[in-house]
Amino acid sequence: MxxxxxxxxxxxxxxxxxxxxxxxxxxxxxxxxxxGFGFFTMGLMDPLYDNYxxxxxxxxxxxxxxxxxxxxxxNILAIFLIPLVSAWSDRTHTRIGRRMPYILVLLPLxxxxxxxxPYAAGVSLAALLTTLILLNVTKQSVRGPIVALxxxxxxxxxxxxxxxxxxxxxxxxxxxxxxxxxxxxxxxTTLPLLxxxxxxxxxxxxxxxxxxxxxLLFAFxxxxxxxxxxxxxQKTPILESFRNVAAQKDKSAxxxxxxxxxxxxxxxxxxxxxGKYSVDILKTSxxxxxxxxGMVGIAYALFAIPSGYIAHRIGRKKTxxxxxxVISILTVILFVHPWITASLPGSLxxxxxxxxxxxxxxxxxxxxxxxFPMLWQMAEWGTIxxxxxxxxxxxxxxxxxxxxxxxxxxxxxxxxxxxxxxxxCMLCARFVMGKVTKGEPxxxxxxxxx
Numbered sequence: 001m002x003x004x005x006x007x008x009x010x011x012x013x014x015x016x017x018x019x020x021x022x023x024x025x026x027x028x029x030x031x032x033x034x035x036g037f038g039f040f041t042m043g044l045m046d047p048l049y050d051n052y053x054x055x056x057x058x059x060x061x062x063x064x065x066x067x068x069x070x071x072x073x074x075n076i077l078a079i080f081l082i083p084l085v086s087a088w089s090d091r092t093h094t095r096i097g098r099r100m101p102y103i104l105v106l107l108p109l110x111x112x113x114x115x116x117x118p119y120a121a122g123v124s125l126a127a128l129l130t131t132l133i134l135l136n137v138t139k140q141s142v143r144g145p146i147v148a149l150x151x152x153x154x155x156x157x158x159x160x161x162x163x164x165x166x167x168x169x170x171x172x173x174x175x176x177x178x179x180x181x182x183x184x185x186x187x188x189t190t191l192p193l194l195x196x197x198x199x200x201x202x203x204x205x206x207x208x209x210x211x212x213x214x215x216l217l218f219a220f221x222x223x224x225x226x227x228x229x230x231x232x233x234q235k236t237p238i239l240e241s242f243r244n245v246a247a248q249k250d251k252s253a254x255x256x257x258x259x260x261x262x263x264x265x266x267x268x269x270x271x272x273x274x275g276k277y278s279v280d281i282l283k284t285s286x287x288x289x290x291x292x293x294g295m296v297g298i299a300y301a302l303f304a305i306p307s308g309y310i311a312h313r314i315g316r317k318k319t320x321x322x323x324x325x326v327i328s329i330l331t332v333i334l335f336v337h338p339w340i341t342a343s344l345p346g347s348l349x350x351x352x353x354x355x356x357x358x359x360x361x362x363x364x365x366x367x368x369x370x371x372f373p374m375l376w377q378m379a380e381w382g383t384i385x386x387x388x389x390x391x392x393x394x395x396x397x398x399x400x401x402x403x404x405x406x407x408x409x410x411x412x413x414x415x416x417x418x419x420x421x422x423x424x425c426m427l428c429a430r431f432v433m434g435k436v437t438k439g440e441p442x443x444x445x446x447x448x449x450x
Contacts, residue, residue: 036169037213038146043173056121078396083389086144097223099145106142115207118200159373164308171300178294252438259432264398266425269406299361307366316370323363324430335419
């Protein structure tokens with residue numbers, strides 16, 4: 001009777017999956033938006049961290065090279081913590097799911113520590129560094145389980161669309177951070193509990209948003225129960241699972257990891273310097289300088305979902321390779337931008353720069369939206385966290401190396417050299433992506449939900 005019950009349940013699951021497949025992505029749209037609140041928290045904190053922690057550190061440290069070193073704390077910790085905690089969450093089994101225990105503990109801690117950054121900066125360098133290290137331990141640990149929550153819940157055939165939705169949430173958060181909350185750094189007043197708000201207020205407010213997102217995730221997101229047969233099969237040790245990915249006969253997963261390292265190398269080599277480029281070359285104010293990265297965030301929010309649907313029609317690989325080619329062209333234009341706009345008024349010169357950054361954002365989100373689902377498509381139930389961790393390991397390794405390389409390029413050739421560096425990285429990534437043969441949504445149209 002027990003075996004019969006299991007068979008009946010499995011048949012009902014397959015029938016439900018088939019019905020949902022016929023309806024398309026629609027039935028999963030609501031739950032995807034709710035999962036997207038996890039990405040909203042990261043998208044909200046990241047731009048505030050990148051733009052203002054350097055300022056806080058500069059109060060105590062005069063050498064910018066040392067400031068840059070401390071700014072890599074998050075990326076260094078991410079390389080170790082994201083794959084490790086992602087793999088742990090693959091092996092975690094609780095009544096509330098595999099990922100949720102990590103989210104419920106680590107995200108609220110992250111919110112508290114993030115809100116404390118400007119207050120620690122007002123105490124001492126030691127207090128600031130301690131807060132930054134603790135923050136990045138919790139923040140980078142929870143990132144993997146947050147990301148893996150989506151493929152745990154959404155069928156592989158619709159993950160490009162779902163990834164578009166959650167990237168939209170991240171883009172909206174980036175806009176809120178760069179265009180909205182960042183402006184509150186100038187608000188000079190005193191509030192109950194928070195105290196003086198000058199150069200502080202956005203951080204505790206962002207922390208409050210993070211806590212609200214955790215409440216929504218816990219209240220409305222239910223992780224899918226694993227198939228009993230799949231759960232029994234996943235007995236491979238964690239480290240061996242990593243080796244198995246590299247040892248697979250089909251190297252598509254490995255090629256994607258190499259390609260994403262290259263495109264993140266180009267992206268992370270440019271974006272951290274865009275604000276300073278705006279001030280030094282385009283002669284903007286410090287406040288206005290953040291709007292260049294804000295253009296990327298706006299494009300992210302507007303085109304993340306359409307890029308998923310486009311990839312579903314023409315293919316993920318083709319979408320990514322087209323996007324890499326267009327970004328290569330755009331960065332060449334950015335390289336010559338000071339010369340071709342030399343005769344234009346300052347406002348028009350700035351406007352054209354922002355327009356190019358907006359276009360950059362459109363095609364960048366097309367890459368990000370579809371590369372993750374390609375990896376997830378190659379994963380089994382028990383290895384989604386492993387692939388998530390590998391994705392972040394490659395991207396964070398690029399984030400550590402890129403600013404060092406492009407900083408060196410700026411010292412020798414000036415700012416324009418970083419745009420050619422990005423062009424080369426994107427073209428190399430496009431070449432490597434040409435070798436990928438798996439990861440398209442149509443590969444599992446008739447398979448059961450993963």
